[in-house]
Amino acid sequence: MTTEPTAPSLPREPLGNPHLRRLVVGQGLAAVVDALFLIWLTLFVLELSEPGMATGFVLVAVALPRAALLLPAGVLVDRLGAARVVAGAAWVRVAVLLALCAVVTITSPSVTAVALLAGLLGAADAAYFPAALALLPAVVPTEKLPRVNALVQGVESGGDLVGPAVAAAVIAAVGFDATLGGITAVAALAALALSTLIRVVRRGECARDDAGSDAIDDEQSSSVRALGAGLRYAWHQPLVRGMLAAIGVINIAVVGPVLVGGAVLADQRLGGAGSLGVMLSGFGAGSLAGSLMAGWRPPARRGWTVVGGVAAIGSGMAGLAAVTHVVAATAVVSLIGLGSGFLGVVVVATLQELVPEHLLGRVLSLVVLATVAFDPFSYVVAGVLLPYGTTTVFLVCGSAVLACAGLVAASPAIRSLR
Template sequence: MTGIIAPARTIERPAHRDGNVLRWLGAYTASMIGDSVYFMALAWAATRTGSAAQTGLVLALGSLPRAVLMLGGGVLADRFGPRRLVIGSDAARSLVVLGLAGALLFTSPALWMLIVVALVFGAVDALFLPAVGALPPRISVPGQLARIQGLRGLAARAANVVGAPLGGAAIALGGPRLGFAAAGVLFALSLPLLIAVRIRPLQEESGPEPEDAASRPPATVWQELADGLRHIRRNRLLGALLLVVAISELGFVGPLNLGLILLAEQRGWGASGMGWIVAGFGTGAGAAALLLAVRGRVPRAGLVGCLMVVIASVAIGALAFAPSVAMATATGVLVGLFAGLAGSLCAALIQTAAEPAYLGRVTSVSTFFTNAVSPLSYPVTGAAVAAWGTGPVFVASAALCAAGGVTGLAVTVLRRAELPD
């Protein structure tokens, strides 16, 4: 009698023990450290070359192409595949920055030279950011997405800790040219790791194409972008998640970036006091990332993520009323912990809610809110603090951040959303 042998069940390997994920993580970490070193070298070179206003101009111009081209980068990630785009953009960043380092061997940095590099680097970043965000679902199984987001958070924190001292040491030893060279080498180091990463075919990509696909004219970038926006609008869970991200980020980044500088100056805590608060925030965010990396899955992820946004907003508002640096640092730990959990859970839910063919475009919209739109709140925050002081501004920002969480709680499909097992 012939029996049928059932296929052996594939054992799901945790992301932190998966060599494929770890290769991606190593490449991402090297690239993020390279980012930190590059921006430090660029700011230092601009400061030595021009006035404070010109330094601000160089840094602002670098963010302009990132904002303008970000959504188009998501389209290209879906069209050509995020892995190909990540490898190409990291290679381009390495060549551009190493080229500038080589040029500085023969000449002093000129303002026009820094502006050109900042614009090119920002344009390449608009390709890199959506693509690297769309990779996690392709390198592991859906049940490991929360862990991967936790690992990604740990890598980002490590890059912040390592990048600034490394950039400072490079600039101290060899000036901006050595800083740029170090950044270029770090971008280059990520390339062999990225090339070694294996991509898991997504379900929708493995099926047969429609019979009339060959007869259709190729879609333009604008048509594909519009198609991606329609996908977000049709998917209630995805639309709600992106709305939560957009609203909460607008209330979050102003106080936690420019607001902290103004608060420390107003209270007389100085740069060291601000440094302790930022370190507290980083500690909390790192703890949140570690928790997700080890635990892997949080039940009722949609509900928990939205609640974390609301709780983090309360801590943001409390920052302005902390009586001492120690209390402000402890509050910063809470902000980092709850905001870090919320951000990682929302990111994992976005990647599971989006159809695979739209991952790049969906990621570009999310990144557009966090990296392009939210920084526009800086001048508003500065003007508001000058007019009304830090207390009212922090409270208003906290209320806006909380509105994002409450918006998510009001949407049933998000409140009941779960991450895959």
């Protein structure tokens, strides 16, 4: 795939080039905005109405357009270029946040008004997420992809770890209006940093080989054909298909059971609801550590690392069936987070390196879709299994992930990946 022409002369340090610094700063600030805004939105809706359906309604309003528009957004990324889409989506986020600031400050907003604006943010997210992943290989030399991915995903994990506490503390200190204004200012800084990369990536696009350009030209006549081409590529490539399947299985078997089953586990065995917060903090810490480890010590045998990461997550899920103390539960959940963070960096960096540039946006939109779209199914799985007890929930889900690890190990395309 094509990288920026000056990449071979970049300094050895991972952030020695100003383009890389702006990339990491821009995407890092955007991740912080995501973490803070989710907590702000949840608490603000609770302030507007009684706990219950209203909060779920607003969160669904964010999630639905994001999931529905991810695949079309992947086509947009491949046609317009990742840098343009990232910058455009980042500025749309700023515009929507400014509108929300005005609504919150000047009027007495309804839940419906907040949900509509939150839905626009979800639509912007659908374009931003795959474009942000596709932007990295256009700016970052191939050998530095794991390290820069680790930095960006490490910031995301750090935001998930400290974001709830920071957002709640700031809201308590200065109120909802000022907190949202601060979040909007951070989003504007992120958009400014990311916008500076458009000209850098445009130089790389000028060097694109004729074969890649012809492939794009053939698809311009129909967005449906372009989307179909991306789906066919992902299905016919055993490496891509296997990694997407692993991501989907992990998200179905982990997200809902850890949140829903973990809450029940904390109440029944670990001393109360406060234990759930400790467990989830352990997950965030493990995810942060896993991301940084994958970047600073890239594995020599990536295929077996993928297998090991999936197996670690499955072992952790099964291990939750036996825990009876919050310390043990936190340690096990930290293992799950460690495997998830490590696996995320390795999988994304591998796809960024190996997928043809003219298909990268569509393939990475599938990765994001597999990450976020299966959450409702995961909650359903947890709900169906919970009547049989938390031991059953974690054993079944852990076994499913371990079985997935076995299937991944059986794939020659993944097993032989270096």
